[in-house]
Amino acid sequence: MTERKTLLAEVARLYYEEELTQSEIAKRIHTSRSKISRMLKEAKEEGVVEININYPWARSLETENKLLETFELNQVRVLNSKELHYNEILKGLGVLAADYLDNILKADSILGISWGKTMYNVVKSLNPSKKLPIKVVQVIGAAATNNPVIDAPDLVRHLATAYGGNYYYLYAPLFIKDxxxxxxxxxxxxxxxxxxxxxxxxxxxxxxxxxxxxxxxxLWEGYLKEESLENLRYKGAVGHICAHHYNINGELADLEEHNNIIGIELADLQKIDTVIGVAGGEIKARTILGALRGKHINVLITDDLAAQKVLELNELF
Incomplete structure (x- = not known):
């Protein structure tokens, strides 16, 4: 390192690490404050100082714009996954979704919520900026799971309580076969x-x-037998929203069990102002694409790997 760069490094250390003011540094090395200001600028230009802004959950704005243009969505949030583990991606999506939700909720909003691990991460990440008299309603029957924290009743209650609102249970299982x-x-x-x-x-x-x-x-073990799931895959089903399965074009799959669901239907979602779909991981790309093509959601919160795969698949199929 040259003598000049050594001096720049020392000035930068005093400023960024020791947190001295520019005037204090100037007195220490017997120069003017204006020269210290120029030296700090030079230190950045010469690469002696590198400033990284480490956002806790950074977004991929370019990918967001591509999705907005391609699928005519109301809003998109794309997490920069940075090769995170899937569970970490879910946490990040939960933070982005919770933040977006907090920005759009207002007094007397009626918010419907489904259930599952992704919804659990959203609710867990809530940090309300205000108390609001909202209504939070369970839109589909309870899941067939022994883990109540990811089931609808707990999620509805926690979300409403976070805002000081009211919650409304759907006292029913997801499916009634008879x-x-x-x-x-x-x-x-x-x-x-x-x-x-x-x-x-x-x-x-x-x-x-x-x-x-x-x-x-x-979550489906108590409701759909494996042969039913295999039949759905054979018919081209790629995913489900609110327990209704659809193909890559968003078309509702022919499944007898759809008639036995207790809860909101896919067609009902088309009539709702804001439908926020949250999903991540490249493995979810086909189901996200189907949801977008079917216009079952109009706000998407996902990660960059899933988003890029969605855009690729949309060109191929």
Whole structure:
């Protein structure tokens, strides 16, 4: 290192590490404050000082713009994944989604939410900037899981409580296989009232589930048999939103179990102002593409690897 660069490094160290003012540094090395200012600028220009802004969850703005233009979305948030592990990606997506949600919620908003690990990460990341009299409603029946923290009732309650709002349960399982029992349950006043509120939602927050051999289907084990899942894959289904399965073009799959779901339908989502879909990982690319083509969501929160794959697949198919 040259004598000049040694001096620049010492000035930079005093300023950035010792946190001395420019005037204090000037007195120490017997020069003027204006010269210290010029030396700090020179230190950056010469590469003696490199300034990195480490955002906790950086976004890929260029990819966001490509998705906005390609799919005519209302908004997009794309996480710069930096080769993160999938669980870390879910945390990052949760932060981005929670921040976006906080920006759009207002007094008397009606927010519908589904369930799952992705939704859990969103709710866990909430840091409300204000208290609001919102209504949070469960839009599909409860999951077949032994983990209540990712199921709809817990998520609805935690989200509403975070904002000081009210929450509304859908007192039903996701599927009722028996037609008579299903029809009887959906006529119950409590179910009718909750579903009426769900249909009046301003915002829906939902995960986007994949349907492939590499994606765990633990949430579906109590409802769909493996042969039903295999039949869906055979018919070209790539994913599901609010328990309704669709193909890569977003078209609803022919599945008898769809008639036995208790909850909001895909067609209902088209009537809601803001439908936020949150999903990440390259493995979710096909299901995200289907959701976008079918216009089941109009706000997407994903990561850069998934987003790039979505754009590639959209060109191929």
């Amino acid at each position: 037609d008579i029992a299903h029809n009887a349950l959906i006529k119950q006043p409590a179910i009718i009232q909750t579903m009426a509120l769900a249909h009046r939602a301003d915002i829906i927050l939902t995960g986007i589930g994949a349907l492939n051999n590499s994606t765990p289907n633990a």
